Amino acid sequence: MQQNIQYGDPQLPYPGYKQKSMLLSALLAFFLGTLGVHNFYLGNKQKGIIQLVMLVMGYATAIILIGIPVLLALHLWVFVEFILILTRSGGYGTDNNGVPLD
Numbered sequence: 001m002q003q004n005i006q007y008g009d010p011q012l013p014y015p016g017y018k019q020k021s022m023l024l025s026a027l028l029a030f031f032l033g034t035l036g037v038h039n040f041y042l043g044n045k046q047k048g049i050i051q052l053v054m055l056v057m058g059y060a061t062a063i064i065l066i067g068i069p070v071l072l073a074l075h076l077w078v079f080v081e082f083i084l085i086l087t088r089s090g091g092y093g094t095d096n097n098g099v100p101l102d
Contacts, residue, residue: 022101025092026085033078038085043096051078 020042029038034055036048054074061067084090085101094100 019099019102020095026082029078029082029085033082034074
């Protein structure tokens with residue numbers, strides 16, 4: 001009797017894993033981008049935390065004018081990520097697990 005045994009990674013995604021939505025991630029980047037929500041949604045936790053810290057520190061130090069350039073840089077960063085999500089380029093065509101966005 002011959003058994004069909006396969007080794008290695010499975011060819012199909014894990015059961016219960018849903019593709020992330022490109023439209024939802026773009027909307028999150030546009031409306032809540034400075035909070036890093038779109039990066040948390042895509043699984044990029046480190047980027048999301050950095051953006052959240054930049055936002056808090058930027059507003060906390062804006063009264064002494066140090067935070068204004070930080071906030072401007074954050075808004076520029078989020079806008080670039082919004083464009084990258086829409087064009088599915090720069091690593092934003094997939095989520096953190098490598099699954100293409102829906």
